[in-house]
Amino acid sequence: MVDNSHNQELEDLREAARPCFQCGICASSCPVFRVAPEMNPRMSVDSIITDGQVPAEGNEWLCAYCLMCEERCPMGVSLTEILMGIRNISSKEGKAPPDFVESAEALLARGCLSPTSNRSVKKRVDLGLPDLPQPDPEHVKLIFEVTGAYEVLEANRVAVKEEAE
Amino acid sequence: MTTRDPKDSSSESTKVEVVSTAPELRIGVFPCKCGKNIGAVVDIDSLAEYAKTLPGVVFVQVNRYTCADPGQREIEDAIKEHRLNRVIVASCSPTMHEDTFRKAVKAAGLNPYLCIMANIREHVSWVHRDDPDAATDKAKNLVAMAVARAATLEAQKEQDVPVTQAALVVGAGVAGMQAALDLADAGFKVYLVEREATIGGIMALLDKVFPQNDCSICILGPKMVDVAKHPNINLITMAEVETIAGYVGNFDVRVKQRARYVDFEKCTSCGDCVEVCPVDVPSRTDQSLTWQKAIQIPFPQAVPSSYFIDPKSCLGMDLIRCGKCIDRCEQEAIVSSDTDHYIDFEVGVIILATGFKPASPEKIPRLGWGRYPNVITSLEFERLINAAGPTEGNLVRPSDLTKPTSVAIAQCVGSRNIDTRSGCSNFCCAESVKCALLIKEHYPDTEVTIYYQDLRMHGKYFEDQYLKAREEGVKFIRGRVGEIQQYPKTKNLRVSVEDTTHNKLQLLEYDMVILSMGAEGQSGNFPLPISCTADSFYIESHPKLRPVDTSSAGVFICGGAESPKDIRDSVIQASAAAGRASIILQKGRYPIEALSARIMQDKCNRCGTCVKRCPYGAISEDGTGKFTVMGALCQACGTCAGDCPPDAIYMPNFTSEQIEAQIEIALAERPEEKIVAFACAFCSYRGSDLAGISRMQYPANARVVRSMCSGRYSTKFAQKAFELGAGAVLYSGCHLQTDCHFQTGNHWMVKREPRIRSWMKRNNIDDERFRVEWVSAGEGKKWQTIMSEMSEVTERHKKSQPKLKKPIAKPKVKSKPKAKPKSKTATKLKKTKSKSNSTKKNATTKKKTTGRK
Amino acid sequence: MKYAFFPGCTMANRLQFAEKSVRMIVPEFGVELVDLAFTCCPEPNAVRSLSEDTWVTFAARNIALAEAENLDILTACAGCHESLTLAKHELDTKPERKEKANEILKGMGLEYKGTSSIIHVHQLLFDEIGVETISAKVVRPLPIKVVTHSGCHLLRPQKILQVDDAEVPVKLDMLCEALGMDPLEYMDKVMCCGAGVRKTDSDTSYAVLKEKMTSMVMVEPDAIVVFCPTCFITFESGQRITNRLFKTEFKLPVFYYTELLAIAMGLPDTDALLADHRVKIELPEFSDTKKEDSESIPT
Ligand SMILES: Cc1cc2nc3c(=O)[nH]c(=O)nc-3n(C[C@H](O)[C@H](O)[C@H](O)COP(=O)(O)OP(=O)(O)OC[C@H]3O[C@@H](n4cnc5c(N)ncnc54)[C@H](O)[C@@H]3O)c2cc1C
Ligand code: SF4
């Protein structure tokens, strides 16, 4: 855990979180907090500022990314960027939820998240929709390679295995 | 702008006369031992001998304590006996005793501005205790610098202007009324200008006022009548100030008064006209909760107690279009021919009391005001609960006129939000507790909840109110309301808030929600350049020590125009402003800065840069392209001169010539070892003094050039110093952002830094040899650190220099055509240099021998 | 007007009839669509969570494809719109980001320049074409009561997206009015449908949906109108799951706006669009109004 880039990322998050004065407007606007009281965006920001840590509970993954909190924050705190930052850090540690990892695998395999099934292809034909040009798979691989997505994927695959054991 | 300026340079010849009337320079130098304070370190006798050799010096006298009575008398006697026309006291810091010695020379009949000081205590003996030789050398150099500057000192007339003994008060809310009454009671004529048809401001609309919750109009009404009746107050309502020209003591004011269409002398406020007027318009007083007519009176207690016609809604004051009120009015008070008109008058002082406006809830759509009828503002609440309001004091829901059984109050609406106003509005927490108590008083069964972020009950008696509210069962929940939604059928409201004490979401239903609105500034559109905060409140001259003064002499601020505040604070400020204003009015004359800038018209290239630099709006263009300084407005910071491209601005006694002369002398010998340090009079110079007072030791190679403000340091001073071989140059000013005594001088100075640095780069001068620093009057330690660090820089620089056997700057200077060979100073300077070089050598050797005794 | 059309993975593979409706109506307004070899936008939630860099680079590649053709991008999904627009904002405001992305794109013979803009069908219809032009084309007004849901990713962040007011959106309502519908005010209009947490915690996701739909049904609408395939699927399929999980009884038809537009314009073969809707609309007025209103038009 003496990874410097990690510390820098945390420091950036702290910088972004610092203006927060704990008014609670974000939480009162959050649709998830309304039904799942453990997901409190204010507390996520608070733990960054006060504890200087990524919140341990992993609630950042419960954010629906609706941007309500951020739109209303009176201090202009970009909560979704902070939550995304926390997720990026968690992902590097292999803590990404399996479904998200799956999405990334799909993107890698097909350049597309939704599965293309025979049924869906048939639907397009029936409706007279055009065949969509397909992206070059090499492009997809290149982006994964250069932006470090492979490593993040790998970290999470390993984590999944460990858990299984 | 008027040109009644007594010192207006436009009337003078374009050539500035530099040398005083005396035909010949006769300088007297008075080195002081200050007991042992100076005498124990600096060899004063050798200093005195050296001073005698300086050009223009005709008399030198050493003293034990120059500032004591005998010392001062000796100066006076010497002036008379030796016909001295310049005096240099080489002793302590000018901050300490410049005034003392100027009074002394004045007593002897010499112009006080012809006396200056060389600081050989705070800058020498106290900070170089362990190196008497270097200290003595530096003291001599400082005296030589002072002599060089003294050569071109200019006598200044100490001036004052007559003061018109009348005041303008703008805005007749409670603050403006108080200020007007105080000044009027003190016997001064007051013009009180109010935009609305009645005086009273926001307070006249309120029901009860915290913290005692007494009836607002009951305490304000009598005061309003006093204003109307006061023989010294000329009340001008429905009017705004159009233009203001002039300066402290002599402001020419033009006010535009809108047509009232009703003669208020004749109107008995019987209200007959209202019965016939066919037009309904939303009521301003009642915050559009109800209607009023085109002919109207704001409220029954209005002052002047008269109706007026709103021309925008009136159908037409003639019998063809309507004219019903004219027909009806038995007093024949309606004047359909009334027109807008101007009123001109002169005043000596101005008080701005234009208040604030309640923040607009429209900017916060998540709270639903305007879309949901049962969301109201605190001001709307005041009208609803007011017996004189649209519901005669019955609190009802606008949607169905039923009594609410549960009310939520949301704090910090329009405050503490970077999109609206980031500041706290100061009065709204107490206002909400008052609202809660009023509701409980009228309807004990109604449930009231206050949602707050930080409940700021800071004032006298406020906490009692809070306790009372708790006793009455008002609920307080910490958390700011995120959103309000309306139930479609009942028009009840759902308030979403996180109870941040318990980390729990509350989604509760209320009959009504009151938004506790903060304040929005509305200052800044007044026809005078008074600086405002980003959120449009006037900025005071000093936040602690001059809280009701502004940067413009003779203009004062009070009440909500300065910052959001409650009634009590507004009244306190109003009386303070009236008190400050009456000091000026009482004296009848106002002293003005003697050293004001002048524009040398023959050099000026008409670029207009100076206009932008001046924080006081003292420079203007006369319409023909000619720029002039209005002396009464100029505070002599010199920021204009610092950036004037052709160096066409003459700053008396801080002229470019004088500053450059000091630089030349400072660098006459071993320039590569020297630090030329520019320090502003209000912060940095005092900081350097503090280092001395605290006996903080540092190397003796710095030469401080003092000026009024760091805005004065033009780029060419640093360039000049480097051209003459200076080891290092320091530009030091008051701290950014707000410490500058002249408001923005330091901001303009720091903008020059990149230009200096790129010039240095082109000329292969190491970056580290130039520094810009902010040193406050309290930072003696910082000054010491900077001096030590910069000495290391000069050391490094010296080592990197190719070794010269005799590094004498003389040939260098000579070769510089920029040293103004034509001017008298320059010729004198050359003399100074050659002499100082030779004498100095003698002096040091002599010292060495004597020192071993 | 010619755009590079960006239907997005969800619309292309799961909501083909909505894509069809977009392709049906645009020629009526003189708009031509071009298909390019786009990847996923990529989906802002999942991919960005793993790596910010990966997300922004995929988006840069997509935009660069359109730039190479000198075309602006027309999106049909709120998620794609947000993802591409926010990535564009990053690339345009942070030069180092752009540089980094372009280094990678160079390997594909592409360059991100920042010349193409990105608009959603919502903006095309409201801002470019305009409500008046649209209502002039309506031959079959649809007098139904609807609740509109613009979608989080079309509304926020308002400062960057600038599609509509984030707190009080009105434009989709006005577009509905143009078709003769009666848009109803309801609570929680700007609340999320819950789609964003479906992958991590589906129960929470449907709990959010339940809150949202409870507020919707309070005003007794006939249907929901959306402008995003993901919102569509959440409302349409999600309400059944919600009914199962929370014993609710939601049964609200859902429409992607351009489906209704195609019907109101009287375009042929609109039945094929509705065939795949899981909650059918049972409004006899649909056929009736056609006659009534086509008669009333000349007056
Ligand atoms: C809803 C509400 C409730 C409040 N309750 C309380 C309370 O209970 N207790 C308390 O102590 N304080 C209370 N306050 C605060 C109180 O209103 C202010 O402290 C007070 O009004 C400030 O007085 P003022 O004279 O500075 O400004 P104002 O009352 O705003 O008066 C300014 C006057 O200047 C005039 N004016 C403005 N611009 C111009 C111009 N350009 N030319 C000419 N005239 C101009 C305006 O028309 C107005 O008459 C409350 C404020 C609000 C908004
Ligand atoms: S809304 Fe902003 S300031 Fe308020 S608690 Fe949330 S992050 Fe902090």
Ligand code: SF4
């Ligand atoms: S973006 Fe996430 S944290 Fe913010 S309101 Fe939406 S769901 Fe809650």
Ligand code: SF4
């Ligand atoms: S006084 Fe109270 S309500 Fe008003 S801004 Fe300050 S903290 Fe908020």
Ligand code: SF4
């Ligand atoms: S900038 Fe300073 S010196 Fe120049 S005119 Fe203004 S106040 Fe006077």
